[in-house]
Amino acid sequence: MFRGWLALAGVELTNTSRLVAHARPGIPQTMEEAVGQCVCRADYVSYDDSWPGLQAFLGDGPYVIADAPWYDPAIPQSAELLGFWVTQIDGWGPTPVSRQVDDAIGPGGVAGPHRDQYRTLNIEFSIVACTNAGAVYGLEWLACRLRPAKAWGGTTLEFLAAHPENSAAVPASLRRVMNRVTVTQEPQVTQSRGTRGEQNRQGNLFAGNFSLAVLDPYVYGPVTSATVVWDSTVTEQITWAHAPDCADPNSCDEIPILASVECVPATVDVRPVQPPVCAGCTPLCAVETSVYEIPTASGVLCVDQAVTVIVTAGDDPVSVNFWFRPCGETALCDRTGFLSVAGLPAGATVVADSxxxxxxxxxxxxxxxxxxxxxxxxxAPWTAVVLDVGQCWELVAQHEPGLDFTVQVQVRGRSA
Structure with a gap:
């Protein structure tokens, strides 16, 4: 994991390249840049593990104090804060797994069900400032920036999976995101020291740590986004259109079961009575079916890809059913990832975020x-769609002919 950049809730949290630029300001090219450079000139950086290409990768402007996210002209000591340096992160990597193994009656053991657990990130950091007041301000600012992670549902944490320098890897392919990130320990200072040779002042270099809990244990790769242009569209004349559960699929073979001829097991119908739904049988003259091959996720080596569907209605309300299937398959039992959009108001957008x-x-x-x-x-409630990344998949839409709507799909690889 690249320690040089973290973004919480889509906003920069730490940036080592910014700190290094403040601690080692170059020759200013303009008067504004000269004014924006830091107020202290001392080399605090003995080992630089930042990435020189980070500024261009993020599309940031010059790294000067006046443009730093923590700078506030109404708080003078904010100009005395040079930045934050993440020195260590524990807890990243493969998804934590919990599985109990008990002794078997005979030799060996018996494994219980596998469960993916939440993960805990322990982050050690340094605050570098020109003055003690600037360092204290940095601690307060960091605590404020963690507030989105105090929400009940948490927030997102973005980072790069590895240091991109001297690698053939495309930096964008290393971008990762964790979801439902919550703070479990506030930033705490464990060590404070001052700059050598400075008298009559308290420490301006803080070392500390804080902790985050990631309730969704998976790490998602870069998003592959596409506006759907249907590969094929077929309009079929029908008498009745009904939900897929109105009749059992008749195009799939049943799984064979070998039963005793002497003791025939009784079949007990334990299916609950289904409540009526507004998407039941509706008289139509025709139904339009469209098919689109979704792009494959990139950047994450695993077997899962999460597919998000974004639907925007045109000038009239829209009702449409979606599902996924292996490319070229038409059997009813090969459908998965069902999604119904019912009565989406004209011009409105709805997102099924997987x-x-x-x-x-x-x-x-x-x-x-x-x-x-x-x-x-x-x-039934909609659930997230996670598909096998090693297989070709199609998105199928079925609706009344002539409906005006647009569809976007976003595909992200999900690590193990």
Missing amino acids: VQGRPYSIVDGTQIQQRGIVSTPSG
Whole structure:
């Protein structure tokens, strides 16, 4: 894991390259850059493990104090803070696994069910400042920046999987994100020291740590996003269109079962009575079916890919059913990842987010709750879609002919 950059809730949390630029300011090219450079000139950096290409990768402007995320002209000591240096992170890597193994009645043992656990990140950091007041301000600012992680549902943490320098790896392919990240320990200072040769002052170099709990234990790779252009569209004349659970699939072979001829087991129907749903049988003259081959996730070596579907209605309300299937398969038993969008208002956007694991709507760029729009054809709640990354998959849409809507898919690899 590259320690030189962390972003919490989409906003920079730590950036070693920014700190190094402040501690080793170069020759200013403009008067504004000269004014924006740090107020103290001392070489605090003896070992530089930052990435020189980070500024260009993130699209940042010059790293000067006046443009630092913590700088506030109303707080003079904010100009005396040079930045944060993450020195160690424990807890990243493969997903933590819990599995109990008990003794068998005979030789050996018996393994219980596998369970992916939440992970804990222990982060050690340094605060580098020109003055003690600047270092104390940095500690307060860091605590404020962690506030999004105090939310009940947590937030996101972005980072690079490895240091990109001197590697053939494309830096964008190393971008990773963790979800449902919550803070479990506030930043605590464990050591404080001052600059050598300076008298009558307290420490301006702090060392400390804080802890985060990642409730969703998986790490997701870079997003592959595409606007759906349907590969094929077929309109079929029908008498009735019904939900997939109205009839049992008749195109799939049943799994054979060998039963005793002397003691025939009784068949007990334990299926619960299904409540009526508004997506039940509806009289239509025709149904339109469209197929799109989804792109494959990149950047993560594993067998899972999470697929997010974003639907935007046109000038009229939209109701449409989606599902996924292996490329070229048409058997009813090969359908998976069902998604029903019912009565999406004209011009509205709804997201079935398989990374966050929940559906929501977007209004003016803000996520809001949706009610009664996203479900499944059976009326059950929608669940995240995770597909095998090593297989070709198609997205199928079925709806009334002539509906105006657009679909985007976002595919992310999910690590083990």
